[in-house]
Amino acid sequence: MNICEIDITNFRNYSHANFRPASFNIFYGNNAQGKSNFIEAIYYLGNGISYRTNQSRELINWDSDYFRLEAHCTNDQGTITIKSLLNPNEKNIYIDGVKINRLSELFKNISVCIFEPDDLALVKGNPSKRRSFLDREIVTIQPLYYDLIKRFNNVNHQRNSLLKFARRDKNLISQLEDWTDLYTKFAYKIVVKRIDFLKKIKPYLEYYLKKITQNKENLDIIYEIGQIGEKIVDYNAYCEKIKSFKSEEIEKGNSLFGPHRDDFNVYINGYNVKKYGSQGQQRTVALCLKLAYLEIAKQELGEYPILLLDDVMSELDMDRRIVLVDTIHDKIQTFLTTTDLDMIKVLVKKSTILQIHDGKIINTS
Ligand code: ATP
Numbered sequence: 001m002n003i004c005e006i007d008i009t010n011f012r013n014y015s016h017a018n019f020r021p022a023s024f025n026i027f028y029g030n031n032a033q034g035k036s037n038f039i040e041a042i043y044y045l046g047n048g049i050s051y052r053t054n055q056s057r058e059l060i061n062w063d064s065d066y067f068r069l070e071a072h073c074t075n076d077q078g079t080i081t082i083k084s085l086l087n088p089n090e091k092n093i094y095i096d097g098v099k100i101n102r103l104s105e106l107f108k109n110i111s112v113c114i115f116e117p118d119d120l121a122l123v124k125g126n127p128s129k130r131r132s133f134l135d136r137e138i139v140t141i142q143p144l145y146y147d148l149i150k151r152f153n154n155v156n157h158q159r160n161s162l163l164k165f166a167r168r169d170k171n172l173i174s175q176l177e178d179w180t181d182l183y184t185k186f187a188y189k190i191v192v193k194r195i196d197f198l199k200k201i202k203p204y205l206e207y208y209l210k211k212i213t214q215n216k217e218n219l220d221i222i223y224e225i226g227q228i229g230e231k232i233v234d235y236n237a238y239c240e241k242i243k244s245f246k247s248e249e250i251e252k253g254n255s256l257f258g259p260h261r262d263d264f265n266v267y268i269n270g271y272n273v274k275k276y277g278s279q280g281q282q283r284t285v286a287l288c289l290k291l292a293y294l295e296i297a298k299q300e301l302g303e304y305p306i307l308l309l310d311d312v313m314s315e316l317d318m319d320r321r322i323v324l325v326d327t328i329h330d331k332i333q334t335f336l337t338t339t340d341l342d343m344i345k346v347l348v349k350k351s352t353i354l355q356i357h358d359g360k361i362i363n364t365s
């Protein structure tokens with residue numbers, strides 16, 4: 001999957017920019033010039049949202065009242081044009097001129113994933129980080145998973161409202177049971193998809209970890225259901241578990257058991273990396289999870305996603321930089337930002353370099 005041409009208008013500090021990306025693209029320049037803004041534009045084209053804000057209006061250039069992003073892409077099926085438009089009257093995405101109704105339609109046509117410094121805290125950070133890693137990555141390879149998550153969130157929201165009132169109004173209990181059935185159905189589907197994803201990612205994670213550490217460490221990656229750390233369960237057991245929380249949930253007025261409370265942990269030689277790993281080890285596992293994900297995407301989609309690396313090189317030591325570049329070079333269309341061009345030039349032999357200054361591409365080589 002490749003972007004052949006990208007055109008951005010009134011996005012962040014860009015009035016207008018256009019270029020034809022190569023396989024490896026480097027945005028370089030001083031701080032606050034617009035390097036990450038360009039990465040954000042590409043991310044938005046592929047995901048219909050930003051990874052830095054959920055207020056799309058913030059993305060519009062301060063001197064304008066709209067933005068427009070357009071990319072011509074090639075994938076296995078041929079060429080497509082994706083256009084994103086935000087103005088006071090519309091916020092829409094068009095694929096080959098046709099407005100889409102669901103973001104999953106966008107994900108079926110393009111996948112763009114990002115690796116940024118924050119992702120290195122994946123192992124050490126709180127469970128919500130790991131859940132969004134899982135969900136974000138599963139969506140890229142199975143676009144309909146996005147609809148499943150949305151439906152679960154809606155049901156969870158409705159059910160929580162009922163739970164809040166059910167303590168005082170016992171007539172709501174039967175209604176609550178209907179919602180619980182739906183809740184359980186969606187919740188279980190999410191859990192199964194996540195467990196399946198982790199199963200697929202494990203051999204690749206093992207491969208990259210060995211490549212970096214040169215150790216023959218024994219690796220495990222385990223999905224933990226709820227805060228009780230339960231392992232894989234069948235559907236009936238899962239239903240029973242949810243039912244067992246009924247009175248406590250009514251008491252608290254909130255759902256207490258579901259995929260929005262789950263987690264996963266990585267174990268090396270039997271110890272939990274989140275609890276006992278050094279910071280270096282935790283960051284290595286996070287990097288390897290990302291690299292492993294790219295292989296899963298290739299396996300499932302038949303082609304690699306487009307990769308955005310925002311400021312991530314400066315956060316890695318030389319060994320890890322080498323493994324990262326070796327893995328992606330000549331294989332994955334990459335867009336990378338840096339303030340230190342010499343550091344990247346040592347690693348990457350063939351690339352297009354774009355010098356960014358004050359919201360403009362001032363030089364391309
Ligand atoms: P660093 O090397 O520090 O990461 P960068 O080149 O990645 O810098 P960006 O985050 O891309 O910097 O750009 C930041 C600049 O964009 C800031 O100067 C900010 O004021 C400006 N900016 C952010 N949003 C808008 C907007 N909606 N309109 C105009 N300018 C904006």
Ligand code: MG
Pocket residue numbers: 035036037311337
């Ligand atoms: Mg930046």
